[in-house]
Amino acid sequence: MSTQSSDTSTLTDDRTPAPARSQQVRKTKSLGDRTFDLIAASWRPAAVVVGLFIVWWVITTLGWVPAYLIPAPVDVWHTMTSSAGFLWANALVTIYETVAGFIIAAVGGIAIAMWIVYSPNAEKSLYPLLVFAQVIPKVAIAPLFVIWLGFGSAPKVLVAVLVAFFPVVVSTIAGLRSVDPDLLDLASTMGSSQWKTFRKIRFPASLPHVFSGLKVAATLAVIGAVVGEFVGANEGIGYVLLNANGNLNTPMLYAGLVILSAIGIVVFMVIEVAERVFIPWQPSRRVTATAAS
Amino acid sequence: MTSATAIRAGDSETRMVQGDAIRLDDVNFLFTTKRASVEAVRDFSLRVEPGQFVCLVGPSGCGKSTVLKSVGGLIKPTSGTVTVSGTRVVGPRTDIGYVFQKAALLDWRGVKDNILLQAEMRGMARADASRKADALIEMVGLKGFEKSLPHELSGGMQQRVSLCRALLHEPPVLLMDEPFGALDALSRERMNVELHRVWRETGTSVLLVTHSISEAVYLGERVVVMSSRPGTVIADIDVPLPRDRDYIATMGAPEFQATTARVRSLLTE
Numbered sequence: 001m002s003t004q005s006s007d008t009s010t011l012t013d014d015r016t017p018a019p020a021r022s023q024q025v026r027k028t029k030s031l032g033d034r035t036f037d038l039i040a041a042s043w044r045p046a047a048v049v050v051g052l053f054i055v056w057w058v059i060t061t062l063g064w065v066p067a068y069l070i071p072a073p074v075d076v077w078h079t080m081t082s083s084a085g086f087l088w089a090n091a092l093v094t095i096y097e098t099v100a101g102f103i104i105a106a107v108g109g110i111a112i113a114m115w116i117v118y119s120p121n122a123e124k125s126l127y128p129l130l131v132f133a134q135v136i137p138k139v140a141i142a143p144l145f146v147i148w149l150g151f152g153s154a155p156k157v158l159v160a161v162l163v164a165f166f167p168v169v170v171s172t173i174a175g176l177r178s179v180d181p182d183l184l185d186l187a188s189t190m191g192s193s194q195w196k197t198f199r200k201i202r203f204p205a206s207l208p209h210v211f212s213g214l215k216v217a218a219t220l221a222v223i224g225a226v227v228g229e230f231v232g233a234n235e236g237i238g239y240v241l242l243n244a245n246g247n248l249n250t251p252m253l254y255a256g257l258v259i260l261s262a263i264g265i266v267v268f269m270v271i272e273v274a275e276r277v278f279i280p281w282q283p284s285r286r287v288t289a290t291a292a293s
Numbered sequence: 294m295t296s297a298t299a300i301r302a303g304d305s306e307t308r309m310v311q312g313d314a315i316r317l318d319d320v321n322f323l324f325t326t327k328r329a330s331v332e333a334v335r336d337f338s339l340r341v342e343p344g345q346f347v348c349l350v351g352p353s354g355c356g357k358s359t360v361l362k363s364v365g366g367l368i369k370p371t372s373g374t375v376t377v378s379g380t381r382v383v384g385p386r387t388d389i390g391y392v393f394q395k396a397a398l399l400d401w402r403g404v405k406d407n408i409l410l411q412a413e414m415r416g417m418a419r420a421d422a423s424r425k426a427d428a429l430i431e432m433v434g435l436k437g438f439e440k441s442l443p444h445e446l447s448g449g450m451q452q453r454v455s456l457c458r459a460l461l462h463e464p465p466v467l468l469m470d471e472p473f474g475a476l477d478a479l480s481r482e483r484m485n486v487e488l489h490r491v492w493r494e495t496g497t498s499v500l501l502v503t504h505s506i507s508e509a510v511y512l513g514e515r516v517v518v519m520s521s522r523p524g525t526v527i528a529d530i531d532v533p534l535p536r537d538r539d540y541i542a543t544m545g546a547p548e549f550q551a552t553t554a555r556v557r558s559l560l561t562e
Contacts, residue, residue, distance in 0.1 A: 190411055190414035196413075
C-alpha cells in the first residue's frame with residue numbers, strides 16, 4: 001500500500017456515498033408505491049389460485065367428477081355460509097389449541113435452547129431426549145394423551161406443543177451459537193456479565209434464527225392441533241372433518257380444509273409481522289429494502 | 294498518560310515493570326490438538342511505553358493476533374508473563390480498548406448506540422458517556438450519522454464506529470487487530486491518517502497488528518517484525534519520522550522508504 005495520493009482533501013472524505021444510500025433505505029414509501037409493491041409481489045400466486053379455481057369450477061360444472069368426490073365451489077361456499085356459526089365455533093376451538101400449543105412450544109423451546117447453549121451438561125442429557133421426542137410419530141402417541149388427559153383441549157395442545165417445539169429449539173440454538181465470537185470477546189473486554197452479554201448481544205443476534213424457527217413451529221402447531229382432534233374430540237375443525245368424512249359430506253370437508261388453511265396462513269402472517277416489528281434490521285429485509293429503493 | 298496505575302505495595306515483580314504500558318516476557322504459545330501440537334509463538338518479548346504507538350508486522354499465521362489477544366487477556370499464553378499498565382494479565386482486561394478486523398457492530402443499533410454499548414456494559418454514567426460519544430463521533434467525522442444502522446455505512450465508517458467504541462472509556466491502552474485489513478486501499482489510507490490523528494489527540498498507547506508494511510511504518514513509532522511460525526521478534530525498528538506526520542509527505546520521505554525497505558527485506562528473508 002505504497003500508493004501515492006495526489007490530493008490531501010481526498011484523504012479525509014469517504015463519507016459522501018453513504019448518506020445517499022442511507023436516506024434511500026430509510027425513506028418511507030407512499031401508499032401508492034406500497035400498493036404497487038403488494039400487487040407486484042402477489043399477482044403471480046393470485047393468478048395460480050384463480051387458475052386452479054377455474055379448473056375446479058370447470059371440472060365440477062361439466063360433471064367429469066361426481067360431486068361426492070369433488071363438490072362444486074358454489075356448494076362449498078353454501079356450506080360455509082349456511083353453517084357459518086357451527087364452523088366458527090369449531091374453528092375457535094382449533095385456534096385456541098393451536099395458539100396455546102404454539103406459545104408453550106415457543107417459550108419452552110427458547111428456554112430449553114438457552115439451557116442447552118449455556119450448559120454442556122444440559123446438552124448431553126437433554127439433546128438425545130429432544131431428538132427422541134421429535135422422531136416419535138405424534139399420531140402414534142396422541143391416543144395415549146387422550147387416555148392421560150381426557151377428551152378436553154389438553155391432549156390437543158400437548159400434541160401441538162410436541163410437534164412445534166423442536167424447530168424452535170434447533171433454530172434458537174443455531175441463533176445463539178451464530179453470534180460473532182469477536183462480539184463475545186469485546187463484551188469481556190467491557191467487563192460485561194454473562195447476563196448482560198446475553199441480553200444486549202447474544203439474544204438480539206439470535207432473533208433472525210429464532211423467528212425462522214417460530215414460523216415453522218406456527219404452521220406445525222395447526223397440524224398438531226388437528227391430529228389431536230382426529231384422535232378423540234367432540235369439537236374443533238379436526239372433529240368436523242372426521243364427521244363430514246363419515247357422512248360423505250364432501251362440501252363440509254372442503255369447508256373445513258379452507259378454514260384450516262386460513263388459520264395456518266393467519267398464524268404464519270402474525271409471526272411475519274412480529275418479525276418485522278422486532279427485527280427490522282434483519283438481513284433478508286435489508287436486501288428488499290435496497291432493491292426497492 | 295504516565296506510569297502504571299495500579300501497583301500493589303511490596304510487590305517487587307509488578308513494581309519492576311511499572312512505566313511500561315504493555316510488557317510481554319518470554320511468551321510462548323503451544324496449541325495442542327488431537328493430531329499434533331503446534332508451536333505458534335516462541336519466547337516473544339515486547340515492551341510498549343505509555344503513549345507509544347507500536348506496530349506488529351509479520352507473515353500470515355505467525356501468531357500476531359494471538360499475541361495481541363493475550364495482551365487483552367482473551368487468551369492465556371502457555372508460558373510467559375503479560376503485563377498491562379503494571380498489572381499481570383490473568384483474564385480479560387477491561388482497562389483496554391479493542392478493535393477487531395471486522396467492525397463487530399450490533400446490526401440493530403445505530404452508530405451512537407453501538408458506541409454507547411461500551412458505557413452500558415461498564416455502567417458508566419449515561420449523560421457523561423453520551424457527551425463523550427458525541428465528541429468521538431465528531432472527531433472521526435461521523436456527525437449526522439448517529440442514528441444510521443451499520444448496514445447503511447461503508448466499511449470505513451463502520452470501522453470508525455468501532456474505534457469510537459474502543460475509545461469511549463478512555464483506555465490507556467488500545468489494541469488493534471488488523472483494523473483496516475478488510476478495507477479497500479483508499480479507505481485504508483484515510484483511516485490511517487485519521488487513526489494517527491486520533492492517537493496524537495488522545496495520547497493512548499497503541500499496539501496495532503497489521504500485514505501492511507507501509508501502514509506499520511506510517512503509523513508506528515516502532516515497528517516490531519515477527520518471524521513466521523513459531524512467531525518471535527526478529528527486529529524492533531525505531532521509525533525515524535516526526536510525531537506529526539503528513540501522509541503525502543511521509544510517503545515520499547526517504548526515511549519512510551528506507552524503513553519500509555528494511556521491514557520488507559526482513560519479512561521476505
